Structure formats: structure tokens, C-alpha cells
Amino acid sequence: MNRAFWIILIVLLLVGLVLPVLPMNDYIMYLIILVMLHSILAVSMNLLIGYTGLFTLAHAAFYGLGAYISALLTMKGGLPFWESLIPMLLIVAFMALIIGYPSLRFTSGIYFALVTFGFGELIRLIVANWYDVTGGSQGLRINYVPFGSREGYYYTILIILVGTMLGVRWFLRTKIGRGCLAIREDETLAESLGINLLKYKLITFILGSCIAALAGAFYAPFMRFINPDMLNVNMSVNLIGAIFLGGIGTTFGPLVGSIIFVALPEVLRVAGTWRLVILGATIVVTVMLMKKGIVGSFSKGSPIMIISKKEMVRGTKKQVAKKQTVEQSLPPIE
Amino acid sequence: MGSDIVQTLLDGLLVGSLYASVAIGITLVFGLLGILNFAHGEFFTIGAFITFVITTSYNVNFLIALLVAATAVAILAFVLEKLVFRFCTEDHLVGLAASLGLVLILQNAIAAIWSPNPRYLDPVFNTTLKVLGLSIPSQRLFVMIVSVALIGMFYLFLQYTKTGKAIRAMAQNREAASLMGIKTSSVNIVVFSLGGVLAAIAGALFATLFAITPFMGSVPLMKGFVLTVLGGLGSVPGAILAGLLVGTAESFGSRFLSAAFRDGYGFIILIVTLLVLPRGLLGKRGRERV
Numbered sequence: 001m002n003r004a005f006w007i008i009l010i011v012l013l014l015v016g017l018v019l020p021v022l023p024m025n026d027y028i029m030y031l032i033i034l035v036m037l038h039s040i041l042a043v044s045m046n047l048l049i050g051y052t053g054l055f056t057l058a059h060a061a062f063y064g065l066g067a068y069i070s071a072l073l074t075m076k077g078g079l080p081f082w083e084s085l086i087p088m089l090l091i092v093a094f095m096a097l098i099i100g101y102p103s104l105r106f107t108s109g110i111y112f113a114l115v116t117f118g119f120g121e122l123i124r125l126i127v128a129n130w131y132d133v134t135g136g137s138q139g140l141r142i143n144y145v146p147f148g149s150r151e152g153y154y155y156t157i158l159i160i161l162v163g164t165m166l167g168v169r170w171f172l173r174t175k176i177g178r179g180c181l182a183i184r185e186d187e188t189l190a191e192s193l194g195i196n197l198l199k200y201k202l203i204t205f206i207l208g209s210c211i212a213a214l215a216g217a218f219y220a221p222f223m224r225f226i227n228p229d230m231l232n233v234n235m236s237v238n239l240i241g242a243i244f245l246g247g248i249g250t251t252f253g254p255l256v257g258s259i260i261f262v263a264l265p266e267v268l269r270v271a272g273t274w275r276l277v278i279l280g281a282t283i284v285v286t287v288m289l290m291k292k293g294i295v296g297s298f299s300k301g302s303p304i305m306i307i308s309k310k311e312m313v314r315g316t317k318k319q320v321a322k323k324q325t326v327e328q329s330l331p332p333i334e
Numbered sequence: 335m336g337s338d339i340v341q342t343l344l345d346g347l348l349v350g351s352l353y354a355s356v357a358i359g360i361t362l363v364f365g366l367l368g369i370l371n372f373a374h375g376e377f378f379t380i381g382a383f384i385t386f387v388i389t390t391s392y393n394v395n396f397l398i399a400l401l402v403a404a405t406a407v408a409i410l411a412f413v414l415e416k417l418v419f420r421f422c423t424e425d426h427l428v429g430l431a432a433s434l435g436l437v438l439i440l441q442n443a444i445a446a447i448w449s450p451n452p453r454y455l456d457p458v459f460n461t462t463l464k465v466l467g468l469s470i471p472s473q474r475l476f477v478m479i480v481s482v483a484l485i486g487m488f489y490l491f492l493q494y495t496k497t498g499k500a501i502r503a504m505a506q507n508r509e510a511a512s513l514m515g516i517k518t519s520s521v522n523i524v525v526f527s528l529g530g531v532l533a534a535i536a537g538a539l540f541a542t543l544f545a546i547t548p549f550m551g552s553v554p555l556m557k558g559f560v561l562t563v564l565g566g567l568g569s570v571p572g573a574i575l576a577g578l579l580v581g582t583a584e585s586f587g588s589r590f591l592s593a594a595f596r597d598g599y600g601f602i603i604l605i606v607t608l609l610v611l612p613r614g615l616l617g618k619r620g621r622e623r624v
Contacts, residue, residue, distance in 0.1 A: 106609045110370070110426075114563040115608050117556075118601035125598045233556065237372070237434060244431040273446035280438030287431045288421055 004299075005251055009165070012255075016158045020151045029150055033222060035262045036157045037215050038242070040164050042254030044211035045239050047168050050249035051177075052204045053184035055113040057236045058099065059212050061120035064231030065092055066213025067220040068127060068134060074144050076133075081146040085217055089210050096209040097202070104201045108187070117233055124231035139227030142220050157218060164211055169251065171207070180204050184249075245286055247293030256294050337468050342589045343582060348474055350581020351481040355536035356554045357561035357573040358488060359529025365505040365568025366525050369419060369429030373436040374533055375555030376444075377407050379548060381534025382541035383444060386455050396458045400538045404531045411530030415523050445548040452545040477539045484535060485574055488528070492570055497524055505568045553597075560604050566617025575615055579603065 019032065041063055048054040069091055073084035103115045128137045135141075147153040171177045179200045182190040191197050220226050238261060246257030264282065268275035290297040356378055363371045384403035388394050394402075414436065422429040459472035492498035500521050503511040512518045536554070544550075561580060565572025580600040587599035607615060 102609050107612050110567065111563060111608055111612055111614075114559060115605055118560070118604045118608075121556075121601050122598055122605075125595055125601075129592075129594045234552070240427075241431055241434040244427055248427065273442060276442035277439050277446065280435045280440075280442065283435030283438065284418060284432050287428060287435060288418065291425065291428050 005169070008252060009162070013158075013162060016162075017155075020154050026150070029154065031263060031266055033150075033154055033157055035259055036161050037219055037222070038239075038258040038262050039255050040157075040161050040215040041212055042239055042242050042246070042258045043161070043164050043168060044208045044215070045236075046243050046248065046250075046254045047171070047211075048204060048208040049240065049243060050253075051168075051172060051184060052180040052201060053187075054104075054201060054205060054208075055109065056116045056205065056208070057113050057233055058116035058120035058123075059209070059239060060233060060235035061123040061231045062092060062096065062209040062212040063216040063219075063235070064127065064226070064228065065095065065123060066216030067226045067230060068140070068216075069213070070217035071140055071142055071220045071226060072133065075142070081144055081221065085214070088217055089213060092213040093206050093210055096206040100202050100205040100209075101198075104198055104205065117236075120231065120233055120236065124228055124233075127231060128228035134228070137228055139225055142224045142226065144221060146221050153222060160214065160218070165251065176200055176203055241283065244293055245283055247296030247299075250293065250295040250299060253293050253295040337466075338589075341468055341470070342585050344468075344470065344478070345474075345589075346582030346585035347578060348478040348481075348581070349585060350578040351478060351485060352536045352540055353554060353557045353561055353581055354485055354574045354577025355481055355532045356558040357565070357577055358485070358570055359525075359533050360555075360558040361562040361565065361568055361570060361573045362501065362505070362525045362529055364562060366501070366508070367419065367423050367429065367522060368426055369422060369433065370426065370559070371419070372430065372433040372555065373414065373440060374433075374529065374558060375551030376437060376440040377411060377530040377533035377551075378537035378540070378554050379444060379551035380410065380440070381407050381537035382455075382546045382550060383448060383548075384534075385538035386453055386541055386546055387448075389455065396542070400535060403538050404534045407530045407534035408527040411526045412523055415526040419526065420519070420522070441548055441551075448548070450548050452547045454545060455541045457542050473542055477543060481536060481539055484532065488532065489570065489574070497521070501525055557600065560600055564604050564607055564614055566614030569614070569616045572614055572616035579615075 020029070041059065045056070045059045048056050048059070066088060070081070070084045070088045073079045073087060074081050077084070079087070099116070099119045103112055103119070107115050127134050130136065147156065172181065179190065179195045182193065182195060183197060183200060187197060216230070219230075242257030242261040243254050244257070245260055246255065247253030260282070261279075264279050265275050268278055271278060286294065356374065359377070360371060360374050363369055363374070381403045384406050385396070385399045388399040388402055389396055418432050418436065419429060422432045457471075457473035459476055461472045463470045463472055463475060492502060500511065500516045501524070503514065503516060504518060504521055508518060533554075537551070540550070540554070557580065561573050561576040564580070565574070565576035580603060583599045583603055584596055588596040591599075611617070
């Protein structure tokens with residue numbers, strides 16, 4: 001699992017690095033960047049849904065917030081784009097804290113999904129109705145260009161995507177990350193083992209929301225235009241669809257799902273209005289045939305195996321050794 | 335002022351009863367199968383479209399068209415249960431993802447067949463009733479009476495018929511119900527079809543007041559989810575109560591506060607309620623025990 005991860009990642013990275021050198025038209029480049037932005041969102045949402053079991057529906061709202069806050073700081077606050085990112089992340093983290101604390105404290109499961117849905121839609125309605133600042137439902141035209149060329153843009157997004165994937169992987173190996181996996185498996189058991197549910201969930205929620213906001217901040221100058229539809233709950237729902245299709249709780253599942261969700265409708269453009277019908281049929285059939293998602297069905301271990309077998313064996317050996325020393329130190333039972 | 339308030343209240347009840355008709359299907363399907371069915375909104379849309387097509391191209395009475403639409407949607411729901419949802423019950427997420435795919439299929443098939451342009455259905459009644467200083471468009475009154483009657487009938491069905499009791503028993507405990515000799519697979523079909531019928535009729539009624547588009551189902555669907563959770567998952571009286579509450583809150587809020595923020599009032603009620611009563615208005619009380 002571990003070796004497979006690095007091989008796939010390096011192959012993907014090499015393909016990613018070489019891609020812009022190949023002759024291709026702007027449209028394909030645009031599509032690839034769109035897929036990568038969608039993947040960043042999906043990977044961060046997978047951290048919440050797939051690894052921690054937090055069914056958030058406010059993800060698109062944070063994505064849109066990131067885009068709006070960064071754009072407003074740059075265009076009205078006069079900050080350079082890159083410097084707007086840090087205050088933007090701080091504001092988003094604070095908002096995630098305000099939303100996450102009561103939601104995680106009082107609700108869980110499907111109720112948490114609906115509370116975050118409510119908060120997300122409230123944010124969208126505020127953005128859509130605050131004409132003086134956000135331009136309301138007319139949207140906001142972005143006039144700054146943080147990158148000289150499309151390639152520069154491409155490589156930055158690629159770095160963020162790979163960084164997010166490695167970051168999520170690293171996070172899941174930390175104490176908090178392992179705690180999150182335990183929470184997803186069994187909340188009650190995790191709590192009885194001394195895991196602070198609220199703290200761990202809140203940290204993960206803020207982290208995931210900040211990554212979404214970062215993706216949003218880069219989306220804005222890429223599209224040159226943002227509108228409140230970005231924050232729509234349908235976007236969050238589509239992300240869940242993409243994650244599930246690719247394989248929930250897998251490293252590469254969100255990537256595969258994003259490719260299908262973003263690229264397939266474009267490939268099927270010849271089919272006209274029917275292309276989304278075909279996409280829908282593909283999703284239904286895939287979901288019914290592969291209940292663990294595409295990646296989940298192909299990988300041998302259970303989809304939760306983020307810690308490699310070797311490491312688990314090492315862990316068990318350590319425990320066994322510890323147990324033996326404890327047993328040796330005990331007086332023999334007569 | 336007084337008549338203004340009464341009028342706003344009536345408006346709220348009208349919208350609320352339409353929302354509740356959609357929410358009942360969602361809450362029952364979730365309570366029985368554990369599936370958050372996003373395709374439920376499409377039953378609403380298809381109900382409206384079939385009613386529209388039949389009344390305009392064949393010049394048939396609205397009520398007959400309504401019955402045809404309800405039957406067609408019942409058949410569609412039946413087929414979907416047989417083909418898809420039946421195989422998606424072991425995991426919440428499988429059902430959810432499959433229903434998302436179905437939404438894409440149905441929504442865009444409708445858009446491809448009938449074009450995405452908005453359509454308008456002529457109201458059945460064009461008069462305005464004047465009672466006690468209130469002026470109520472008859473069409474709105476008609477829609478309200480039909481939807482309230484529909485919800486009332488469904489409630490009685492759940493309370494007093496054998497099938498209704500079977501549905502309630504299954505919502506409480508699936509295994510125990512099946513041990514008592516309830517054929518759970520047929521009850522699932524009944525619930526899907528009846529939920530579809532309620533949504534289709536609500537859609538057809540909605541179509542006599544507002545525009546018909548292939549994407550009209552998404553707002554009632556979202557409201558349906560809100561009501562389902564607000565009322566307590568799987569609780570039909572809860573969904574009805576929540577529907578009327580959200581409907582009135584929206585109409586009062588948009589009348590006296592801000593109309594643009596209309597959808598927000600329901601969400602505020604949802605958030606506040608869930609933070610105080612984490613299992614909804616009429617859901618089970620207390621924390622889950624091990």
C-alpha cells in the first residue's frame with residue numbers, strides 16, 4: 001500500500017510536470033486545471049468525510065468564501081494576491097471555528113450534515129445579498145493576475161494538489177489523525193479511549209475548510225469571475241458524489257472521482273444535452289457495481305488502510321515485546 | 335395590519351403544506367431504507383411536467399391530469415426502487431450516491447426532452463375571494479386545501495390502515511417488523527410509490543402558481559431535507575409540523591424583514607432547533623446509548 005502510493009504519486013507527478021510541455025490547446029489546459037482544483041477540494045473533503053466521518057455540507061461555502069475573501073482583500077483591501085492568502089486563511093479558520101464548534105458539540109451524523117448545510121446556505125445567502133461588498137448575485141469580476149503565464153498557474157495548482165495529498169497523508173499519521181480514524185470507526189469507543197472528540201473533530205474541520213478556501217482563492221483569478229453559485233450546496237453534494245465514485249477513504253479516490261465528474265461531461269460534449277444523462281447513468285451503474293468506489297474496489301486492503309502493514313506489524317511486535325517483558329517481570333503463577 | 339398578518343399566515347401555510355408533502359416522502363424513505371434520496375425532487379418536477387403537458391396539449395381537466403401525473407410518478411418510483419434502490423440499502427452512502435446519479439439522469443432527460451425554458455400553467459381558478467376584508471386568490475386557496483387534504487389523508491392512512499401500521503412498525507424496528515410477518519420489500523415499494531405520488535401532486539399544484547423548469551425540484555428537495563431533520567428523522571407528524579413552521583417563518587420573514595433572504599429563515603430555524611434539540615422537534619429524546 002505504502003509503496004504503491006509513492007509509485008502512483010511519482011508517476012502522476014511526472015505526468016503532471018511533463019503535460020504543459022506537450023503541444024496542446026488552451027482548452028485542454030483549462031480542463032486539467034479545473035480537474036486539479038476540483039481534486040484539491042475533493043481530497044480535503046475526503047479528509048472530513050472519508051477519514052473522520054464528518055459529513056459536512058458546508059465545504060462549498062468555505063470554497064466560495066476563500067475566493068471572495070481573497071478577491072476582496074486584493075481588490076478592495078489593496079493587498080497583493082499572495083499576501084491576501086494569510087489573512088484570508090485566518091478569517092476562514094475563525095469562521096470554521098465559529099460554525100464547527102456548536103455543530104460538532106451538539107450534533108453528529110446526518111444532523112451534523114444538515115446543520116452545516118444550513119450554515120453553508122446562510123453564508124451563500126449573505127454573499128448573494130450583500131450587494132455593496134460582494135456585488136450580489138451579479139458576481140464579482142476579478143481584475144488581478146497573479147501569474148504571468150498559464151504554465152505558472154498550472155504548476156502552482158499542481159504543487160498545491162500534491163502538497164494537499166501528502167499533507168493529508170502526513171496528518172493521518174499524527175496523533176490527531178489516528179484519533180480521527182478511530183473516531184470514524186467508532187465514536188463511543190474512541191471517546192472511551194480518552195480521545196477528545198470535539199477537539200479532534202474541530203481541528204480536522206478547520207483544516208479541511210481552510211484547504212477548500214485555499215482552492216477557492218486560486219479559482220478566482222483563474223476564472224476571472226466569481227459568483228455566489230460557487231457556494232451552492234449542490235457543489236458540496238457533487239463533491240460527495242465524486243469522492244464516493246472514486247472511493248471514499250482512499251488516497252486516490254477523490255482524484256479519480258474528480259476526473260470523471262469534471263472531464264467526462266466535457267468529453268461527452270458531442271452528445272449535447274444528453275451528456276449529463278450519460279454521466280448520471282455512469283454514476284448509477286458504477287456505484288451499484290462497485291460499492292467501495294472505483295479505487296476502493298481495486299485496492300486489496302480495506303479502504304481505511306492508511307497505515308502500512310509493515311508499520312502495523314512493527315507496532316504489534318513492539319506491543320508483543322512489551323507484553324513479554326511485563327510478563328517476565330511478573331512473578332510466576334503457582 | 336390585522337388582515338395583512340392573516341394573509342401572510344395563509345401564504346405561509348400554503349407554501350408550508352407544499353413543502354411538507356415533499357418532506358413526507360423523504361422522511362419515510364430515510365426512516366425505512368436509510369437512504370437520503372436526492373431523486374425525490376425529480377418526482378416533484380416530473381409531476382409538474384406531466385400535468386403541464388397533458389393539460390396544455392390534450393386540453394384535459396386539471397384534476398384528471400393530476401391523477402395521470404401521480405400514477406406515472408408512482409410507476410416511475412416503483413421502477414426505480416426495483417432497479418436501483420433495492421440494491422443500495424446496506425450503506426447510507428451507496429444510496430445517496432446512486433440517487434445523485436439519478437438526479438443527473440432525470441433532470442437532464444427532462445431538459446433534453448422539453449427544453450429548459452420556463453413554462454407557466456394556467457390557474458384552474460381565476461377569481462379572487464373576498465372574505466372579512468381579506469382578498470385571497472381562489473387558486474391559492476384551492477392549492478392549500480388540496481395539499482392539506484392530501485397530507486391529512488396520508489396521515490390517516492398511516493394511522494389506521496394495515497399498510498400504514500406496517501410502515502410505522504418498520505420505521506421503528508425493521509427486524510422486529512419483519513419477524514412479525516411484515517413483508518418488508520413490498521412495504522419499501524409502497525413507501526417509495528406513495529412518497530412519489532405526494533411529491534408529484536405537490537409539484538403539479540406548485541406548477542399552477544409558479545414557473546415550471548427542469549430544475550424546479552431542487553428547492554423543494556432541499557426544504558424537504560431541512561424539514562425531515564427539523565421534524566425528527568422518520569417522523570411524519572414532525573415533517574408536517576416543521577413544514578408549517580418553516581412555511582410561516584418564510585412568509586412572515588419575507589413580508590416584514592427582507593424578501594431576498596427568504597430561504598435563510600428556514601435555515602436559521604433549523605440551526606437553532608438542532609443545537610437545542612439535536613434530534614429534531616419530534617425525534618427521539620436523549621443521547622444514543624451503547
